[in-house]
Amino acid sequence: MKALLIDIGSTFTKVTLVNLDPPFLIGTSQALTTAATDLMEGLEKALEAFSPEQLNGVKVKRACSSAAGGLRIVAIGLVSDLTVKAAREAALGAGARVLAAYSYTLTDQEIQEIKGLKPDLLLLAGGTDGGERKTILENAAIIAEAGLEVPVVYAGNKVVASEAVEILKNKVPRVVVSRNVMPEVNILNPQPARQAIRQLYLEEITKAKGLDRIQEQVGLAMPTPMAVMRGGELLQSSWKKEVVVVDVGGATTDVHSFCDGKPRTSGVIFRGLEEPFAKRTVEGDLGMRVSIFSLLQSLGEESLAANLPFVPEEGEITAYAMRVHNERGALPRNEREMYLERALAMSCIREALLRHAGSLNETYTPGGRIWLQKGKDLTKVDLMVGTGGVLVRAQKPSDILGGALKDRDPLALTPVNPELYLDEHYILSAIGLLAEVDSGAAEMLLKEALAPTGRDED
Amino acid sequence: MIVSCINLYAVFDWEKPWFQKEAGIVPQTIIVLGVIGADVHAVGNKILDVAFSQHGFKVVNLGVMVSQEEFINAAVESNASVIMVSSLYGHGEMDCRGLREKCREAGIGDILLYVGGNLVVGKRTFAEVEKIFQEMGFDRVYPPGVLPDVAIVDLERDLGL
Ligand code: B12
Numbered sequence: 372m373k374a375l376l377i378d379i380g381s382t383f384t385k386v387t388l389v390n391l392d393p394p395f396l397i398g399t400s401q402a403l404t405t406a407a408t409d410l411m412e413g414l415e416k417a418l419e420a421f422s423p424e425q426l427n428g429v430k431v432k433r434a435c436s437s438a439a440g441g442l443r444i445v446a447i448g449l450v451s452d453l454t455v456k457a458a459r460e461a462a463l464g465a466g467a468r469v470l471a472a473y474s475y476t477l478t479d480q481e482i483q484e485i486k487g488l489k490p491d492l493l494l495l496a497g498g499t500d501g502g503e504r505k506t507i508l509e510n511a512a513i514i515a516e517a518g519l520e521v522p523v524v525y526a527g528n529k530v531v532a533s534e535a536v537e538i539l540k541n542k543v544p545r546v547v548v549s550r551n552v553m554p555e556v557n558i559l560n561p562q563p564a565r566q567a568i569r570q571l572y573l574e575e576i577t578k579a580k581g582l583d584r585i586q587e588q589v590g591l592a593m594p595t596p597m598a599v600m601r602g603g604e605l606l607q608s609s610w611k612k613e614v615v616v617v618d619v620g621g622a623t624t625d626v627h628s629f630c631d632g633k634p635r636t637s638g639v640i641f642r643g644l645e646e647p648f649a650k651r652t653v654e655g656d657l658g659m660r661v662s663i664f665s666l667l668q669s670l671g672e673e674s675l676a677a678n679l680p681f682v683p684e685e686g687e688i689t690a691y692a693m694r695v696h697n698e699r700g701a702l703p704r705n706e707r708e709m710y711l712e713r714a715l716a717m718s719c720i721r722e723a724l725l726r727h728a729g730s731l732n733e734t735y736t737p738g739g740r741i742w743l744q745k746g747k748d749l750t751k752v753d754l755m756v757g758t759g760g761v762l763v764r765a766q767k768p769s770d771i772l773g774g775a776l777k778d779r780d781p782l783a784l785t786p787v788n789p790e791l792y793l794d795e796h797y798i799l800s801a802i803g804l805l806a807e808v809d810s811g812a813a814e815m816l817l818k819e820a821l822a823p824t825g826r827d828e829d
Numbered sequence: 830m831i832v833s834c835i836n837l838y839a840v841f842d843w844e845k846p847w848f849q850k851e852a853g854i855v856p857q858t859i860i861v862l863g864v865i866g867a868d869v870h871a872v873g874n875k876i877l878d879v880a881f882s883q884h885g886f887k888v889v890n891l892g893v894m895v896s897q898e899e900f901i902n903a904a905v906e907s908n909a910s911v912i913m914v915s916s917l918y919g920h921g922e923m924d925c926r927g928l929r930e931k932c933r934e935a936g937i938g939d940i941l942l943y944v945g946g947n948l949v950v951g952k953r954t955f956a957e958v959e960k961i962f963q964e965m966g967f968d969r970v971y972p973p974g975v976l977p978d979v980a981i982v983d984l985e986r987d988l989g990l
Contacts, residue, residue, distance in 0.1 A: 502907035736867035
C-alpha cells in the first residue's frame with residue numbers, strides 16, 4: 372500500500388510518494404503550479420516523474436495547499452493583550468495568515484479596512500466565558516450590517532454564542548461556533564477554534580478559492596502550514612523532545628515551537644496570557660523571493676553583508692534581489708549568489724526566531740532583582756529542524772541554521788545550542804498529512820526524513 | 830436527584846436567563862484579584878482567593894507582580910464587578926496612583942476598587958492612609974491583617990446583593 376501526499380504551493384506543486392507497509396520514502400517530485408489554468412495540471416506534471424509501477428497501489432491521497440494566497444484571516448477580540456492575542460494564536464495555529472487584528476468595538480473605518488483586505492474568514496472573539504458580552508454582540512451586529520461575504524468562526528464568551536449566531540445568521544455565508552479562545556483570563560484554548568477554522572476552510576473556503584476540484588480528486592485536507600505543524604507535533608510527541616521548526620519560504624518565514632516555554636530559571640516570573648504549547652508565527656516581511664525587498668528593508672544591507680565572506684559590490688545585492696523576485700523559480704547561479712542566498716536565509720531565521728521567542732525584562736523590587744518573562748522560553752529546546760527550499764538546496768545547511776543562532780541577544784529566549792536537523796527531502800508537510808491517516812508510518816518516515824546536521828559547537 | 834440536576838445545569842447553562850429565573854440564581858459576581866507592582870508577597874493573595882471562591886464569587890486571580898494594565902485588562906474581559914488590589918511591601922501608594930483614571934480610559938470607570946494589605950508606612954495613621962487612597966478613587970481601603978469576611982460583607986452591600 373502506498374500514499375501520495377501533495378503540497379500545492381503558489382509556485383511549486385510538490386508530491387511525495389511513500390510506501391506504507393513497510394514505511395519508506397519512494398520519492399519526491401515537483402512542478403510549477405499552474406494557478407492560472409487548472410491546479411490539476413501542475414499536479415499531473417509533477418506525477419510524470421514517477422513510473423506507472425511506482426504509482427501502482429496508491430491507496431491514500433491527501434493534499435495541503437498554500438495556493439491562492441493561503442488561508443487569510445482577520446482576528447477580532449476585546450483587549451489586545453488578551454482575547455485579540457488569543458484569537459491571533461488560534462488563527463496562526465490553524466495555518467492561517469493573520470491579515471489584521473482588531474480590539475474593542477469595530478469602527479466604520481476598520482470595517483472598510485476589512486472589506487479591502489478581503490479575508491477568507493473572520494475569527495470573532497471577546498470576553499471570557501461568563502464575562503464581557505456587550506462588545507462581541509456589538510461586533511456581531513456590525514459585521515452583520517456590513518454585508519461582508521465572509522464566513523465567521525465565533526470563539527468568544529460562550530454565554531452569548533447563540534445570540535451572536537442569531538444576529539449573524541443569513542447575513543454572512545456561514546457561522547460556526549467553537550469554544551472560547553480565552554475561557555478564563557490568561558488561559559488560552561486555541562484547539563477548538565483551530566478545528567472550526569479547518570472545517571470552514573474545507574467546506575467553504577476551498578470552493579471560494581477554486582480548490583474544489585483538487586478537493587474532489589485528491590482530498591484536500593488542510594492548509595500547508597497546518598500540515599507542517601502536524602509534522603512538528605508528531606516529531607515532538609514521538610521523539611519526546613522539545614522542538615523548533617523553521618520554515619524559510621519565498622514569501623514568509625514560519626517558526627513553529629512545540630514546548631511549554633515556561634520559565635526555566637529561578638527568579639524569572641511569567642506574566643500575561645499563557646503561550647500555546649504548539650505555537651506558530653509567520654513573518655510576512657521575511658522571505659527569500661516575493662518578500663525579498665521587505666527582508667532587505669527590515670534588516671538593512673549592512674547586517675546582511677556581515678554574513679558574507681566578501682564585500683558586496685555596489686548594487687550587487689539589489690540586482691540579485693531583483694532577479695529572484697521577478698523570475699519565477701529563480702535559483703543562485705554562481706558562488707557569490709550562493710553566499711548571498713545563504714546570508715539572506717540566515718537573516719530570515721535569526722529575525723523570525725527573535726520574533727517568535729519570548730524575552731526577559733529586568734525589574735528591580737525592594738527585595739532585589741527579578742526577571743519578567745514575556746513569550747516562550749526556547750533556550751532549552753532540544754532540536755531545531757530546518758525546512759523550506761533554500762535550506763534543502765543549500766550546500767551546507769548546518770552553516771545557515773547554526774549561523775542564525777550565533778551572537779545571541781542575552782535577553783532573547785531563542786534556542787541555545789539545539790541539535791540541528793534538516794528536512795532533507797522537504798517532506799515534513801507530507802509527514803504531517805500522513806500523520807492523520809497512519810501515524811505509525813508517519814513516525815517511521817520522520818527518521819528517514821530528518822538528517823542530523825550536528826550542533827553548532829564553536 | 831433534583832440537586833444533581835441543578836448541578837448539571839450549573840455547569841452548562843447557569844448563565845442562561847431562563848435558567849436563572851427558574852432556579853432563582855443570578856450571575857456570579859466576578860472579582861479580579863492580585864498583588865500590585867513589584868510585590869511578591871503571595872500568601873495573603875492565596876487566602877483571599879480561597880475565601881472569596883468558597884463564598885461563591887468567581888475569582889480571577891492574577892497572582893503577584895501585577896501591573897495596573899493587567900488588572901484593567903482582566904476586569905474588562907471578565908466583566909468584573911470589583912478589582913481587589915493587595916499591596917504588602919510598602920509601595921502601595923505609588924503603585925496604585927492612576928488606577929482609577931486608567932479604568933475610566935478603558936471604559937470601566939464605575940468599577941469598584943478595593944485595596945488592602947500593609948498600606949501604612951512610617952508614622953502615618955490608618956485614617957490618613959485611608960483618606961489618601963480614597964482620594965485616589967478607591968471605594969474601600971483596609972488596614973493591615975483584615976480578614977476576607979469583612980470585604981465579603983462590604984462587597985455584597987456595595988453591589989446590593
Ligand atoms: C513572608 C514575608 C516575606 C516573604 C514573602 C514570600 C512570599 N512569596 O510570599 C519574602 C521573604 C520574599 C519577603 C520579602 C520582602 N518583604 Co516581607 N514579609 C513577609 C511577612 C513575614 C509575612 C507576609 C505574609 O505572608 N503574611 C500572611 C498573610 C496571610 O497576610 P497578608 O499578606 O497581610 O494578607 C492578609 C491581609 O493583609 C489581607 N489583605 C491583603 N491584601 C488585601 C486586599 C484586600 C482588598 C483585602 C480586603 C484584604 C487584604 O488579607 C490577607 C489574608 O487575611 C510580612 C510580615 C507579616 N507578619 O505580615 C513581611 C512584610 C510584609 N515584608 C516587608 C518587607 C519590607 C519586605 C521586603 C521589602 C524586605 C526586603 N527589603 O527584602 C521584601 C519585598 C519583596 C517584594 N518584592 O515584594 C514588610 C512590609 C512593610 C510595609 N509594608 O510597611 C513586612 C510587613 C515586614 C515588616 N514588618 O517589616 N517578605
